[in-house]
Amino acid sequence: MKAFLLFLLLAATAGAVEPAERLADPALEARARAISTELRCLVCQNESIDESHADLAHDIRVLVRERLVAGDSDTAATAAVVSRYGDFVLLRPPVKPATWLLWFGPVTLLVVGLAGTLVWLRRRQTAVPVPLTDAEREDLEKLLREDG
């Protein structure tokens, strides 16, 4: 039973990485896995290459591992993939002028909306009711008297 549970656990964490792809060094393999979960598979565009069984995902996983074995840092290995496929391959888009709208747009909208709501609420509270003029008061009393 224990062995079966362990098997399930391993199966759940294995992603799409094939045994032949795995690096002998567990530390390097762990880094490769971490990098892979951040890279988009370009064939099935909503999966990371770690989860995807597409051929291309396999190729990119192997490329990342090659770079790591060659002594690249995590960022350098990621950059090797980005240089071929562009920023789109990153599941977490980088913060740069072209993506400012994406990163800060929602927050800006929220702040503007909150500020607008605050101003509106303030104005509503401070609006002083205008007192009736003498003529209006007379009319009102007349109406009330007629009713009664």
Place this chain on the structure above:
Amino acid sequence: MRRLMFLLPVGLFLALARIFAFSLRPGHDPHVLPSAMIDREAPVFDLPTLTGTGRLGRETLKGQPVVVNFFASWCVPCRIEHPILMRLAQRDHIQLYGIAYKDKVEDSAKLLNQFGDPYRGVGVDRDGRTGLDFGVYGVPETYVIDTNGRIRKRFVGPLTAETADKELLPLLRKLGGS
């Protein structure tokens, strides 16, 4: 001034509608990715040729604008594209080179025997490594490389008569003239 404030949502809506209309314009496929390699030097490659004689590499292509087409015998869209490639080679005499992507040599050869060979040379990229270096994410893909070995344009998916006449040929003319 107050009236202008009421027009603000209308203006916002129109602006958004314009953006959406632009993204939904006919002929635009959001799944087609821009190449990261545009205006960069083509990656180094040196492949054995399909005929077995000589090699096809970046250096052998330099000195003239060339078109490099990644294809495979197992790829259905490549067969759709094939007549266009034949026409481009025979009528327009473009410098067309092929790279057989993840394909067995005998299968690529059979394909070219059966449907005709539009290529001036075919490199064999058995493991897809050259494709990976080019940023290929699915065949067919077609790259235009200028005289200096820089990638100027990528076509994802099969070339059509329209993309060939309206984009590929004018670009080659421009590159050849300069």
